[in-house]
Amino acid sequence: MTAYSDNQTQSGWRPQKREVPVRLYLTGVDGDTADLVGVRAAGLPLELNLVPVTDWIDPDELNGAAAAVIQVDSETPASVKRFQKLAKVAETPLIAAAYDPPLSLVRALLRSGACDVLPLPLELGDVEASLRQIQEQNLSAAAPDVALAPGKTRIVSILKAVGGVGATTLATQLAARFASKERAHGRDVCLLDLDLQFGDAAFQLGLRPNLSVADLLGAGARLDGALVRATTTSHSSGLHVIAAPAELMPVEGLSAESFIHIVDAAAREFGTTFVELPTNWTNWSLSVLARSDLVLLVAELTVASLNRARRQLELLRSENLGDLDIRVVINRFEKSQLRTIRASDVREALGYDIGQTIANEPAIVRTASDRGVMIDEVKRKSAVGKDLDLLDAAVAAALGLER
Numbered sequence: 001m002t003a004y005s006d007n008q009t010q011s012g013w014r015p016q017k018r019e020v021p022v023r024l025y026l027t028g029v030d031g032d033t034a035d036l037v038g039v040r041a042a043g044l045p046l047e048l049n050l051v052p053v054t055d056w057i058d059p060d061e062l063n064g065a066a067a068a069v070i071q072v073d074s075e076t077p078a079s080v081k082r083f084q085k086l087a088k089v090a091e092t093p094l095i096a097a098a099y100d101p102p103l104s105l106v107r108a109l110l111r112s113g114a115c116d117v118l119p120l121p122l123e124l125g126d127v128e129a130s131l132r133q134i135q136e137q138n139l140s141a142a143a144p145d146v147a148l149a150p151g152k153t154r155i156v157s158i159l160k161a162v163g164g165v166g167a168t169t170l171a172t173q174l175a176a177r178f179a180s181k182e183r184a185h186g187r188d189v190c191l192l193d194l195d196l197q198f199g200d201a202a203f204q205l206g207l208r209p210n211l212s213v214a215d216l217l218g219a220g221a222r223l224d225g226a227l228v229r230a231t232t233t234s235h236s237s238g239l240h241v242i243a244a245p246a247e248l249m250p251v252e253g254l255s256a257e258s259f260i261h262i263v264d265a266a267a268r269e270f271g272t273t274f275v276e277l278p279t280n281w282t283n284w285s286l287s288v289l290a291r292s293d294l295v296l297l298v299a300e301l302t303v304a305s306l307n308r309a310r311r312q313l314e315l316l317r318s319e320n321l322g323d324l325d326i327r328v329v330i331n332r333f334e335k336s337q338l339r340t341i342r343a344s345d346v347r348e349a350l351g352y353d354i355g356q357t358i359a360n361e362p363a364i365v366r367t368a369s370d371r372g373v374m375i376d377e378v379k380r381k382s383a384v385g386k387d388l389d390l391l392d393a394a395v396a397a398a399l400g401l402e403r
Contacts (some may be wrong), residue, residue: 010057013234020066021047024122025057026097027071036122042131053079062090067125067134069095070330071120074105093134097122104320107290132221133264142180153267156274161299161309163279166331168195169369170298170358170388172204175274176374179239181403182272190232190240194288195278196251199244202233206372207241209233213244216262217254223261225269237374245323251278256287263288272399274375286319288391294398295326297352301337306349311369313350313362325398327355329391356391359383 015141022044024036036046044066051057054072070086073079087094087214096109097118106117116130160167169189179189193199194213202209219227232240267273273290276283288297299309309328316322328350346352361384368375375385396403 202243
């Protein structure tokens, strides 16, 4: 399409590209959705298409849009499969929309490549926020194909079976090791400390950050990749650390949307993001956990620790998160413990095998944490260092990273 130039003094006509729309694929128009017909969101025109939830949508038609919002019916498996198939072949960012979607469906859609999952009926504010998030990935009406491809971001959550299990030390040492190896392949890694009250990941790495998660929570709509990167403190390994607040802050009363926005922004900016969650469940930690590609459940080989781990897993199953990729990591492990609690006992109690064990070398680990250095700087070759290398390789393999 061409258009006449507004500047009549110019010597010729100026060609104009046709405005790229955002296409809505819904089964009908009800509620506030009707108000979206013919309006604009994030500077882009909305184009409505009425399509049954199981009818196929031509990928070439999607590729002509800046983004597409596609309705999904949680009770119709064919509808979910349609979205997943489209996400594999479409170059356009896809947004799913569903009525009261359960967490398990939200997670499945996000893992298949959805940029976001919106509730139905659609509201303009939700559509605006989702499109702005896509635009933060360098997507625009003039260049709709430059967004970060779905599946390039990876989130690893660290879940504690109980406080004092050594999960923070494990998370910091693992994330720094992981970052060092990823840097050799030109990939960034971030550690996001969401233990708002007792997190000290930055301290254990010898860092003294000026900014923290609290600054991101206070950013609101201004939060973007650039702000997330500016909030990090860099470790010598190449790891980017977003520290927990320096002062205690309440964990309740904070919206799940705020934390999801932070996690998603960090994942888009850095690729692989390790997230340390608080020991106690909050109204937002389940939502963050549902975003994870991999969960490391850190426990000790004791009856008390395994009992708490079992209760954590039962909660996840009750919240329809039983399909998360969970690996049980036994910290402070000594072979003599297998005389009392066998590996088969762990399987029977948790429903999971032991994924990895980390040797119990308290003097080395304590010295490294107190000095804020890597374990290898305390002792070049150690059993705990060897186990961390094995865990690093297992995480990379689980995430599909080639090294």
